[in-house]
Amino acid sequence: MEIGIDKIGFYAPHMYLDMNKLAVERNVEPEKFTIGIGQEKMAIAPITQDSVTLAANAALNILDEEDKEKIDFVLFGTETGIDHSKSGAVYVHRLLGINPNARAVEVKQACYGATAAIQMAKGHIALNPESKVLVLGSDIARYGLKTGGEATQGAGAVAMVISAEPRVMRFEGPSAFYSDDIMDFWRPVYSDKAMVDGKFSNEQYISFFTKVWKQYKEKAGLSLEDFEAICFHLPYTKMGKKALRAVIEEASQSVQERLMDNYQVSTEYNRNVGNIYTGSLYLSLLSLLEEKEDLADGSLIGLFSYGSGAVGEFFAGRLQPNYRDHLFTEKHDELFGTRKEISVEEYENMFEETLPSDGSSIELDIDADPAPICLSGIKEHSRQYVNKQRDVSTLSGGDSR
Structure with missing residues (x-):
């Protein structure tokens, strides 16, 4: 049975910050941001968007009524969840009107969460071939104003429908994975900002990639020559390039050039959105699929997922016949x-505007946010979400009125 990605889409907030202007304001040479880490724009989430609404908006753009009926598992990968108990998946399930006879679960392991969800989805589809699984990777990356990590912030979400007989990409061959208990990046429960040992994290990212790539070659019997492209988790767009350089000399000159050229294409969306944590790898994949017009059906694409703390995995997918007919390129072009x-x-003011942490109620102005699904406030400790397309009035968290 072939299992893979049947649909894939993304959503980013309607506002962005030019990284050149941030550099000037921070007394940094702009090239440090635009060339050194490879970022052009940073998506900025208004207070009316959180990881739930970003995920719901990403999925809203790709799901039809048949999908909503057949989806019986919603898996939400995030490291910026909004509740210690209730999963973001449950909110999204209701906001989208998905079949009630479904599981809805949140998955956490830093930026690896969406990949873990995909592996869970594969097992579910293998046992239930008629089912579809909605996998979400949604986050808002926050390190703090004037911090070392500020230039690698961002916000957005990727949504994928995983099914049998997929129309975009089928997963192929084994996976190689590796875990180690390290402190390269983390966010304690009392903090709304991440903590990171940047140099150590970069080193571990490359180390994990070389370990899983070596393991994958042994398991699959493949080499760099077999891949048309390799997509990476991208906390910033230069990170994956550093990892690829660690193994690129295994290939011939022509293969090296092909992989590097296609890597550059795969970074286009990320360099204009920023870091979206769990969705970053799949935003990179989307960029490759939609921006490289001559990417052939049947191409084998490598995928490296990394979640600090840390778990790494390398796996692969093969593009399906006429896969391009099932992309949502026009919607994404319109979004950008x-x-x-x-x-x-304005960015600094928005960054400092946060929701109450003392149980206070608040009403938010969702008219200023063009997104179909928004956070409209907090009432009695419960976030209020609105799907404008359904003309639903303000709702309490789990209420289906």
Whole structure:
């Protein structure tokens, strides 16, 4: 049975910050951001967007009524969840009107969460071939103003429908994975900002990639020559390039050039959105699929997932016949084309605007947010979500009125 990605889409907030302008404001040479780490724009989430709404908006763009009926498992990968108990998947399940006879679960292991969800989805589909699984990777990356990690922030979500007989990509061959208990990046439960040992994290990312790549070659009997491209988890777009360089000399000159050229294409979306944690690898994949017009059916694509703390995995997928007919490129082009640039001052004010942490109620202005699904406030400790397309009035967390 072939199992893989039947649909894939993403959503990013409607505002962005130009990294050149942030660099000037921070008294940094702009090239440090645009070339050194490879970032052009940073998506900025208004207070009316959180990991739940970003995920729901990403899925809303790709699901039809048949999907909603056949989906019986919603898996939500995130490291910026909004509740210590209730999963983000449950909120998304209700906001989208998915079949009630479904499981809904949140998966956490830093940026690896969506990949773990995909592996769980594969097992579910193998046992239930008629089912579909909605996998979500949604996050808002926050390190703090004027911190070392500020330039690698971002916000967005990727949604994927995993099914049998997929139309975009089928997963192929074994996976190689590796775990180790390290402290390269983490976010304690009392903090809304991440903590990171940047140099150590970069070193571990490359180390994990070389370990799982070596293991994968032995398991699959494949080499770099067999891959048309390799997509990476991208906390910033230069990170994957550093890892690829660690193994690239295994290949001929022509293969090296092909992999590096295709790597550059795969970074286009990420360099204009920023770090979206669990969704970053799959945003990279989407960029490759939608931006490289001559990417042939049947191409084998490598995928490296890394979640700090740490878990790494390398696996692969093969593009299906006429896969391009099942992408949502026009919607994504429209999303990028309608975004609004904000100033550094506006960004700083928005960053400091946070939801109450003392149980207070609040009403938010969702009219200023063009997203179909928004956070409209907090009432009695419960986040209120609205799906504008269904003309639903403000709802309490799990209420289905």
